[in-house]
Amino acid sequence: MKFIGRAIIRILILFVILIVPVGFFITFFALNQKNIPIWNIGIRNVLSFGGYYKVPIVAISYFIATLITVSLVDKMKIRSLILLHIPPVLIGAALIGGFYLIQAKRQPFRIIEHRVRLGYGSFLKEGVFNEVGNSAMMIEKNEQNRFTLYIYKRESNDLFVMGSMSGSAISIDQAGQKVSFTSGKRKIITHTVPFKDFHSYEGVADNRMFRLYVNQLRKTVSSFRKYFQQAEGVERFLFLGAVFISVLMISIPLTYALNDGGWGFSGITGAIFILLVLPFLYGGIFFFIQKMRFSSSFLGSYAYLFPAIVFALIGIVLDISVKVRSIKKGI
Amino acid sequence: MNQTTKNALISIILSTLAVCFCVFMFFFFYHEHRLDPQFESIKTLKNALLFREALLSTLRAVPVAVIFVNVFCFSVLFTLKPFQTEEFTYNNVALPSFIMLIVFIMFVVASECVIVPRLEKQNVSLRYRMRVARKAESYARELKTAQEYRKALSVLDLYLDIDTQNEGVIRLYNDIVELREKEEESRPPVPDETMEKGEKTLTTYYERGKEEYNRGNYFGALYYLERAHALHEDTAEIKELYRITKRQTETSLGKLTSEQEKRKQLIESKEKALEHLNKKEYYDAYEIFVKLHNEYPEMQDLELYLKEVEGELSKKDFLPQELKEAAWLPSMDNIVFLDKQGYINTVSRVVPYYNQFYFYDIKRYKMMKGKLNTVSWKYGKWIETSIRLKNEEGFRKIPENKLGTRFVSTYTDPGYLIYSGNREKLLNLLNIYERFSLSELLRKSGIDIDGKWVYLSRKFGVFFSMYVLTLFLASIAWAKRSIYEFPPVPKLLLFFIVVPATVYFLHLLYIDMNNLIIYSHRYFTRLMFKGMNVTVYTVFFNIVFSIISTLYFLSQRSGVE
Numbered sequence: 001m002k003f004i005g006r007a008i009i010r011i012l013i014l015f016v017i018l019i020v021p022v023g024f025f026i027t028f029f030a031l032n033q034k035n036i037p038i039w040n041i042g043i044r045n046v047l048s049f050g051g052y053y054k055v056p057i058v059a060i061s062y063f064i065a066t067l068i069t070v071s072l073v074d075k076m077k078i079r080s081l082i083l084l085h086i087p088p089v090l091i092g093a094a095l096i097g098g099f100y101l102i103q104a105k106r107q108p109f110r111i112i113e114h115r116v117r118l119g120y121g122s123f124l125k126e127g128v129f130n131e132v133g134n135s136a137m138m139i140e141k142n143e144q145n146r147f148t149l150y151i152y153k154r155e156s157n158d159l160f161v162m163g164s165m166s167g168s169a170i171s172i173d174q175a176g177q178k179v180s181f182t183s184g185k186r187k188i189i190t191h192t193v194p195f196k197d198f199h200s201y202e203g204v205a206d207n208r209m210f211r212l213y214v215n216q217l218r219k220t221v222s223s224f225r226k227y228f229q230q231a232e233g234v235e236r237f238l239f240l241g242a243v244f245i246s247v248l249m250i251s252i253p254l255t256y257a258l259n260d261g262g263w264g265f266s267g268i269t270g271a272i273f274i275l276l277v278l279p280f281l282y283g284g285i286f287f288f289i290q291k292m293r294f295s296s297s298f299l300g301s302y303a304y305l306f307p308a309i310v311f312a313l314i315g316i317v318l319d320i321s322v323k324v325r326s327i328k329k330g331i
Numbered sequence: 332m333n334q335t336t337k338n339a340l341i342s343i344i345l346s347t348l349a350v351c352f353c354v355f356m357f358f359f360f361y362h363e364h365r366l367d368p369q370f371e372s373i374k375t376l377k378n379a380l381l382f383r384e385a386l387l388s389t390l391r392a393v394p395v396a397v398i399f400v401n402v403f404c405f406s407v408l409f410t411l412k413p414f415q416t417e418e419f420t421y422n423n424v425a426l427p428s429f430i431m432l433i434v435f436i437m438f439v440v441a442s443e444c445v446i447v448p449r450l451e452k453q454n455v456s457l458r459y460r461m462r463v464a465r466k467a468e469s470y471a472r473e474l475k476t477a478q479e480y481r482k483a484l485s486v487l488d489l490y491l492d493i494d495t496q497n498e499g500v501i502r503l504y505n506d507i508v509e510l511r512e513k514e515e516e517s518r519p520p521v522p523d524e525t526m527e528k529g530e531k532t533l534t535t536y537y538e539r540g541k542e543e544y545n546r547g548n549y550f551g552a553l554y555y556l557e558r559a560h561a562l563h564e565d566t567a568e569i570k571e572l573y574r575i576t577k578r579q580t581e582t583s584l585g586k587l588t589s590e591q592e593k594r595k596q597l598i599e600s601k602e603k604a605l606e607h608l609n610k611k612e613y614y615d616a617y618e619i620f621v622k623l624h625n626e627y628p629e630m631q632d633l634e635l636y637l638k639e640v641e642g643e644l645s646k647k648d649f650l651p652q653e654l655k656e657a658a659w660l661p662s663m664d665n666i667v668f669l670d671k672q673g674y675i676n677t678v679s680r681v682v683p684y685y686n687q688f689y690f691y692d693i694k695r696y697k698m699m700k701g702k703l704n705t706v707s708w709k710y711g712k713w714i715e716t717s718i719r720l721k722n723e724e725g726f727r728k729i730p731e732n733k734l735g736t737r738f739v740s741t742y743t744d745p746g747y748l749i750y751s752g753n754r755e756k757l758l759n760l761l762n763i764y765e766r767f768s769l770s771e772l773l774r775k776s777g778i779d780i781d782g783k784w785v786y787l788s789r790k791f792g793v794f795f796s797m798y799v800l801t802l803f804l805a806s807i808a809w810a811k812r813s814i815y816e817f818p819p820v821p822k823l824l825l826f827f828i829v830v831p832a833t834v835y836f837l838h839l840l841y842i843d844m845n846n847l848i849i850y851s852h853r854y855f856t857r858l859m860f861k862g863m864n865v866t867v868y869t870v871f872f873n874i875v876f877s878i879i880s881t882l883y884f885l886s887q888r889s890g891v892e
Contacts, residue, residue, distance in 0.1 A: 021840070021844070024843075024844075024847065025840070025843075028843070039846070039850055043850070043851065043854055072811070125779055127774075127777075128774060128777050128778060128779040128780075129667055129668075129751065129777045129778070129779065130779055131752070131754060131779070136667050136751075136752070138675075138777060148698065150675060150696075152665075152667045152675075152677060154664075154665040154752065155665075157665055157677055157678075157679040157692060157694070158677070158694075159667070159675060159677055159694065159696050159703075159705075161696075161698070161703045163698070163701060163703075164701065203839060203842070203843040203846065204836060204839035204840050204842075204843050205843075207836075207839060209832070210836070258822070258825075260819070260822060262813065262814050262815050262818075263406075263811070263812070263813035263814070263815060263818050263819070263822060264810070264811025264812070265402075265406045265807070265808050265811040265812065265813070265826070266813075266818070266819075266822040266825065266826060267811070268807070268811065269822070269825055269826050269829045269830060269833075270822075270825065272829050272833050273825055273828075273829050276829070
């Protein structure tokens with residue numbers, strides 16, 4: 001009990017420490033994926049946008065906290081591998097339960113359109129030529145609060161001007177990810193620019209290696225989502241619970257196996273390694289399931305649980321093999 | 332300094348050098364693989380470019396390398412046999428590591444602020460020279476086909492200035508030389524008026540005038556003797572030769588112009604032109620000399636005067652012919668910038684060559700009373716502090732009231748403006764001094780660039796990232812260090828795969844966090860400390876993190892928990 005209590009406290013402390021950087025990180029990444037420039041949209045927008053991602057933020061923070069705790073646990077003090085699963089399961093169950101009670105009845109994991117309050121200033125800096133695709137755009141504001149937009153087309157070496165626009169002449173379509181500028185009274189001219197043409201964020205979320213990792217993560221999540229969408233109401237929680245258990249069943253024994261009492265840092269290295277490998281592992285198993293066309297008809301109306309059960313079974317096998325190896329080594 | 336401290340110091344230095352060398356080699360082969368195949372043939376510059384590219388990438392990776400080396404040392408290296416003595420204390424390794432960290436940070440400061448921009452500039456120059464060489468080769472082949480051998484050779488001379496080892500180009504050069512010789516053999520011989528080889532170099536106007544006179548080239552002699560006479564009016568020898576030469580030219584002039592009136596007009600015009608020349612009214616002199624030279628092309632003195640005036644005018648003006656001859660050179664295309672006169676300028680092509688900047692197809696835009704006024708110019712050249720514009724051939728005096736429209740007064744040197752379409756490249760080229768002195772001017776030119784204090788804050792992010800992450804991760808590594816005689820090989824391999832990547836991402840995350848701090852400055856100053864400098868604000872937070880990590884580093888102990 002003492003061990004479970006300590007492990008829970010450690011996971012919770014790490015979870016609280018990690019939630020802020022993970023939150024910012026996921027928010028930045030999501031904004032970057034939507035081609036919304038991060039540094040020009042205002043902190044309130046960033047925070048409210050991050051709110052939409054509370055589920056992945058909480059899940060990832062919890063998962064990293066669990067892995068680090070398991071990777072640094074003293075193997076000499078904890079002899080039961082099964083016992084090691086209990087603290088993460090308890091916290092995870094509390095998180096899912098809490099989430100269900102607070103929000104699920106209103107918005108059961110709805111995939112909603114995330115909106116951010118955007119203006120021309122989110123995309124264009126005033127008084128300088130902003131690189132926009134193969135052109136450069138400069139916006140100037142005059143004393144009457146009207147705008148003049150200069151568009152330099154590099155292909156033709158020509159400059160176009162859209163003069164005396166009011167604020168309403170600039171419309172931002174977030175769903176279509178484009179900005180339109182309209183001017184003229186008799187002859188109306190519209191210039192539309194997709195979000196992706198604006199200079200966007202460059203940072204860790206824009207890193208090539210990181211994008212490769214997240215794309216794999218996204219593929220795995222969307223594979224799960226297919227099964228998730230087959231379920232309805234409480235079934236979704238059943239599915240989520242099975243997935244959650246399967247992730248723990250796979251990652252905890254792996255992390256525990258890499259945990260080394262003689263070299264604690266290798267445990268951290270192992271936890272990071274598992275974090276990196278897991279999406280690819282899951283992706284590979286999904287690919288294998290789809291290629292081999294396993295029949296899940298024997299599960300009847302619970303067919304959506306099939307992949308989660310497969311992962312949980314793999315986890316159980318891993319658990320047993322780690323335990324057997326430990327017994328052989330005399331730990 | 333005891334033996335353990337010495338060992339620690341050597342371990343850190345050697346490990347850092349080894350890691351940097353590996354990184355350098357990796358980037359050398361990486362850049363070699365990515366190098367544009369068209370540059371492969373220019374071997375002289377290729378290796379220089381690859382070396383610099385790899386060096387640049389390595390310098391940028393130094394912060395990550397230093398953090399990684401420290402993690403490795405505290406996790407593995409300092410636990411190995413040479414350190415496992417009875418006298419060993421944590422201080423023996425902590426102190427040299429800390430000192431070396433400070434040294435490395437100082438190196439990174441120099442690298443980020445001075446060395447990297449300098450190398451970037453050298454790289455840009457090398458790449459441009461390679462482009463020139465490539466273009467020169469293909470252009471020379473075109474000229475060879477068009478049988479313009481003399482021009483082809485001058486273009487190839489340019490190539491050989493850059494690369495002397497390309498056998499294909501040397502062969503091409505020799506072929507063209509042969510073709511030119513054949514062509515010249517088939518032509519009737521032209522008397523060479525220039526001095527023969529080995530002849531004594533004539534340095535004074537008088538000597539050259541005398542030489543021309545002896546050759547019977549009286550108009551040529553007149554030019555030199557007029558200059559000599561103007562300088563030494565009292566010298567009898569010069570005076571006499573000048574008088575004789577003048578008489579001879581007047582006789583020759585009689586052959587050229589039968590009508591007395593026309594002859595008089597020519598003499599008067601020339602005297603007027605010379606008067607303008609002496610008064611340094613070069614445009615007026617040029618106008619007369621061009622007219623006279625077109626009328627009397629046989630008079631060599633007019634040609635020489637014309638050349639002299641052109642030479643003087645070239646200091647503040649240019650001939651479009653100069654731009655036409657340079658048009659084949661590689662260019663920076665489609666740039667846009669604002670100038671001091673309030674115009675938006677667009678330029679189709681800019682050729683930077685030997686500190687000259689040639690501009691082609693310039694358009695100037697200005698909003699006047701709600702309408703956009705446009706003026707187009709065919710040519711432009713950077714002269715002293717502005718871009719001289721022109722459409723016409725030859726030199727023409729600009730009326731005082733139109734002087735402002737024929738020059739573009741830029742905020743900065745065109746060497747910076749040519750990167751207006753490539754902001755990232757420009758930012759990499761600027762060293763700390765340029766960032767401080769030019770940020771505002773570049774912004775006024777319409778280039779999207781951070782202010783100097785924001786730039787400094789971002790740089791501090793890199794240095795503090797190095798400091799904080801090194802101390803923090805080294806402390807964790809020490810707290811969870813290996814107690815094996817030698818760590819398990821599979822786990823060591825995993826360490827070498829995972830830790831560099833993790834350190835790299837943590838470094839990027841720290842820089843992102845620093846950017847977030849810079850971003851929050853605008854909100855903070857709205858609430859309190861209005862007008863607080865962004866660098867002071869950023870440094871404050873970074874110092875807090877540094878203190879925490881230093882305390883954590885210092886709190887480590889020698890014993891195993």
